[in-house]
Amino acid sequence: MRIAIAEDSMLVREGLTRILREADNDVVAAFDNADDLLREVQRTPPDLVIVDIRLPPTHADEGIRAAIHIRQHHPEVAVLVLSQYVELGLAMQLLSDSAEGVGYLLKDRIGDITEFTSAVQRVAAGGSAIDPKIISALLQRRRSDNPLTHLTPRERDVLKLMATGTSNQGIADRLVISTRAVEKYVSSIFDKLGIPSTRNESRRVIAVLLYLRT
Amino acid sequence: MSRPDAASDLPRSQIDLLSSRRPSARTLWLTGAAGVLVVTVFSIVGATSERLPHPAVGVIIVCWVTVPYLASGLIAWWRRPASRLGLLMLAAGFATPLALLPVANNKVLVSIGQLFEVLPAAMYLHVFLAYPTGRLRRWPERLVVVSCYVAALGLTAVKIALGSSPSNIFTVSVHPVAALRLGQVQFALISALLLCGAALLYLRRRAAGRSPRRFSALLVDAFGLALVTLAALSIGGIRAWSGIGIVQGVTSVTLGLAPVAFLVALLDLRLARTDVGGLLIELDRDPTLDLQAPLARALHDPSLQLAYWLPDHDTWIDQAGGRVTLPGPDQRRSIQMIYRDHEPVAALLYDPALDDEHELLNAVSAAAGIALENGRLRAELRAKLQQLQSSRVRVLEAGRRERQRLERDLHDGAQQRLVGIVIQLGLLENQTTTDAQTKRRLTKTRQEVSESLDQLRDIARGIYPAVLSGHGLAIALESLTASAAVPVSLRVGLTERLPEPVEVAAYYVVSEALTNIAKHAHASSATVDLERDTENLIVEITDDGIGGANTVGGSGLRGLSDRLDVLGGKLHIANPAHGGAKLRVEIPCA
Numbered sequence: 164m165r166i167a168i169a170e171d172s173m174l175v176r177e178g179l180t181r182i183l184r185e186a187d188n189d190v191v192a193a194f195d196n197a198d199d200l201l202r203e204v205q206r207t208p209p210d211l212v213i214v215d216i217r218l219p220p221t222h223a224d225e226g227i228r229a230a231i232h233i234r235q236h237h238p239e240v241a242v243l244v245l246s247q248y249v250e251l252g253l254a255m256q257l258l259s260d261s262a263e264g265v266g267y268l269l270k271d272r273i274g275d276i277t278e279f280t281s282a283v284q285r286v287a288a289g290g291s292a293i294d295p296k297i298i299s300a301l302l303q304r305r306r307s308d309n310p311l312t313h314l315t316p317r318e319r320d321v322l323k324l325m326a327t328g329t330s331n332q333g334i335a336d337r338l339v340i341s342t343r344a345v346e347k348y349v350s351s352i353f354d355k356l357g358i359p360s361t362r363n364e365s366r367r368v369i370a371v372l373l374y375l376r377t
Numbered sequence: 378m379s380r381p382d383a384a385s386d387l388p389r390s391q392i393d394l395l396s397s398r399r400p401s402a403r404t405l406w407l408t409g410a411a412g413v414l415v416v417t418v419f420s421i422v423g424a425t426s427e428r429l430p431h432p433a434v435g436v437i438i439v440c441w442v443t444v445p446y447l448a449s450g451l452i453a454w455w456r457r458p459a460s461r462l463g464l465l466m467l468a469a470g471f472a473t474p475l476a477l478l479p480v481a482n483n484k485v486l487v488s489i490g491q492l493f494e495v496l497p498a499a500m501y502l503h504v505f506l507a508y509p510t511g512r513l514r515r516w517p518e519r520l521v522v523v524s525c526y527v528a529a530l531g532l533t534a535v536k537i538a539l540g541s542s543p544s545n546i547f548t549v550s551v552h553p554v555a556a557l558r559l560g561q562v563q564f565a566l567i568s569a570l571l572l573c574g575a576a577l578l579y580l581r582r583r584a585a586g587r588s589p590r591r592f593s594a595l596l597v598d599a600f601g602l603a604l605v606t607l608a609a610l611s612i613g614g615i616r617a618w619s620g621i622g623i624v625q626g627v628t629s630v631t632l633g634l635a636p637v638a639f640l641v642a643l644l645d646l647r648l649a650r651t652d653v654g655g656l657l658i659e660l661d662r663d664p665t666l667d668l669q670a671p672l673a674r675a676l677h678d679p680s681l682q683l684a685y686w687l688p689d690h691d692t693w694i695d696q697a698g699g700r701v702t703l704p705g706p707d708q709r710r711s712i713q714m715i716y717r718d719h720e721p722v723a724a725l726l727y728d729p730a731l732d733d734e735h736e737l738l739n740a741v742s743a744a745a746g747i748a749l750e751n752g753r754l755r756a757e758l759r760a761k762l763q764q765l766q767s768s769r770v771r772v773l774e775a776g777r778r779e780r781q782r783l784e785r786d787l788h789d790g791a792q793q794r795l796v797g798i799v800i801q802l803g804l805l806e807n808q809t810t811t812d813a814q815t816k817r818r819l820t821k822t823r824q825e826v827s828e829s830l831d832q833l834r835d836i837a838r839g840i841y842p843a844v845l846s847g848h849g850l851a852i853a854l855e856s857l858t859a860s861a862a863v864p865v866s867l868r869v870g871l872t873e874r875l876p877e878p879v880e881v882a883a884y885y886v887v888s889e890a891l892t893n894i895a896k897h898a899h900a901s902s903a904t905v906d907l908e909r910d911t912e913n914l915i916v917e918i919t920d921d922g923i924g925g926a927n928t929v930g931g932s933g934l935r936g937l938s939d940r941l942d943v944l945g946g947k948l949h950i951a952n953p954a955h956g957g958a959k960l961r962v963e964i965p966c967a
Contacts, residue, residue, distance in 0.1 A: 172789075178804065179800070182803070182807075223846055223847040223848075224847045224848050227848070247788055247792050248844060250844050250855070251855050252844075252852030252854070252855030252859075253848065253852055253856075255855065271826075273799070274803035274823050274827065276803045276806070276807045277807075
């Protein structure tokens with residue numbers, strides 16, 4: 164897989180490159196700013212870009228703007244955004260069109276190499292990867308008449324993984340259950356929460372996020 | 378900065394209101410009697426004249442001019458002793474009947490009369506130019522008037538000595554041609570000087586201001602035309618001209634009406650002065666009154682500005698406490714300095730049209746007196762408040778920038794390094810395929826570092842909401858409300874970014890309010906609403922809890938209200954009877 168990186172911390176950039184190469188990826192370019200990345204994508208679009216949200220010169224929104232630009236103008240390029248903070252607002256902005264081929268993770272998730280490389284694979288393959296921290300913050304809220312309380316603990320686990328973009332196979336592997344069991348849980352969750360059911364794994368990410376946000 | 382010394386060469390006058398003494402009743406009666414006597418004597422001289430074709434007409438014309446001058450002069454002297462115009466008009470009144478002497482039957486009287494024949498014209502010019510103070514303040518006016526006196530008295534004496542009227546007892550030797558030429562030169566010169574006078578009057582009115590302040594002043598100016606007709610008469614004296622009779626008539630009528638106009642105008646000044654009484658009443662009613670507006674009313678000058686001198690700061694300020702610079706003497710504002718114990722207290726900046734009415738200015742300044750001193754103290758206080766306010770704003774802004782820098786340092790420094798360590802640990806972990814125990818330890822260590830990183834992030838986020846600078850209120854509040862304890866419906870009706878201090882304040886308002894709701898409100902849901910009107914960002918946070926929100930006690934709302942205060946914002950809390958609470962905040966964002 165051909166990957167281009169924009170990350171201004173040398174330490175993180177090098178570590179990231181090494182991890183990706185060790186997982187048999189072709190890191191075609193690694194920049195410390197967004198403009199160079201945009202030029203590279205324009206010239207020879209890679210399969211996936213990995214972008215830090217805070218990039219020079221202003222360290223404001225250069226990274227997220229580059230990510231959104233690439234998603235709009237190069238839909239064939241998957242985008243994984245890394246950040247020191249995860250913001251629901253930015254996640255919703257990134258997912259505004261679709262959750263296909265998009266990821267938004269905290270930077271230190273890179274350290275869990277197995278998990279990270281599988282998220283990279285998933286995003287590159289058109290799936291999604293949303294940081295679990297966003298989901299758990301949403302799940303912690305107190306609600307009067309909360310349908311989430313009707314979920315079984317197992318169903319909650321499935322919901323969390325589903326919301327982060329994990330595929331049915333991934334959920335099955337993680338929870339050591341069969342994919343058939345996962346499918347059963349998923350349809351039960353959709354029933355209990357009143358979310359229109361969808362078999363598309365990316366579309367259900369947005370549906371769940373929208374549900375949890377309100 | 379303009380020091381009082383710099384302004385000292387400007388037209389100004391000390392407060393000398395009480396120095397002008399009013400003439401005693403006796404003096405006035407005696408002067409009046411003398412006037413009656415003069416008019417009577419000269420009327421007899423005119424009426425008995427054998428040289429006048431129509432003696433009655435001559436007497437009526439002279440009386441028509443003389444009586445108004447004497448009467449107006451007398452009243453002006455009585456009612457407006459500070460102005461010397463009254464005395465000047467009296468003098469003109471006494472001089473006018475001299476014009477009848479040359480037609481007397483007595484040779485001596487004729488001779489004397491011929492000496493003063495042209496004097497009244499010079500006196501009229503003097504009166505016109507000296508209105509309203511009775512003084513000639515500018516050198517061109519003085520030059521014109523003095524020249525006219527010289528031409529009227531000096532040249533006449535020389536002309537008569539040269540035998541212009543051979544029967545005159547003052548004739549020294551007879552040179553008819555020289556005397557004739559001299560007479561022509563004299564009349565031409567006097568005409569020119571009268572026209573100069575008319576021009577000076579016109580220029581003075583133009584310089585005085587965009588809006589002539591009083592109708593009566595206009596009236597006085599209109600009589601400046603008399604100078605022009607007098608000039609025409611004088612020219613007519615050189616060349617026999619058939620229209621001379623009409624000009625003579627017009628001139629006499631105007632000259633007779635002019636003193637009445639002067640008197641009306643002077644009394645009108647008195648009417649204006651009664652506003653000083655109004656000012657005193659206003660000051661008496663409210664000693665803490667801001668003086669600028671009442672002074673402007675008393676002086677009939679809406680453009681009037683009041684400036685106070687702050688000796689400690691070496692600067693002038695307006696009554697709101699803002700720093701002002703006094704205009705230089707070339708600009709179209711006049712300045713009156715007001716002193717107390719030889720120290721400047723205040724300065725009035727006014728329309729130059731008021732320059733003619735220095736006594737009115739003095740009266741008003743004197744009336745303002747002690748109130749001015751109070752006003753200065755108040756203005757000084759306001760200036761200090763302004764300084765305090767701007768220093769509070771600077772402190773708040775410095776704090777904000779410092780927090781922003783700190784967060785940035787944490788982000789670019791410690792946080793990135795910790796991420797680097799997490800990655801290195803991950804790589805080590807991956808390479809350790811044989812030793813399961815080491816691998817477990819590495820995993821554990823990596824997770825510990827990740828957790829520390831998490832805590833550090835929370836701290837950094839508390840120091841400064843970096844997402845706000847990068848992505849604006851809508852995104853920042855989305856995350857904030859998503860992590861609130863109760864479901865929050867958020868509506869951000871903003872189309873553009875606002876100044877960062879405003880955004881940060883709004884962010885903390887929402888953050889603090891949501892924390893408060895989580896802690897105290899027992900609410901099940903909340904709403905956050907942001908919108909802009911022309912001047913303010915309006916933030917409204919409502920909840921369906923038990924109410925009782927307030928800014929007293931240990932509430933974080935207290936600190937919020939201080940922060941908002943610095944930005945000029947307002948915080949309003951409502952706890953409706955049916956439950957819930959509503960927090961409304963307005964932050965100016967101009």
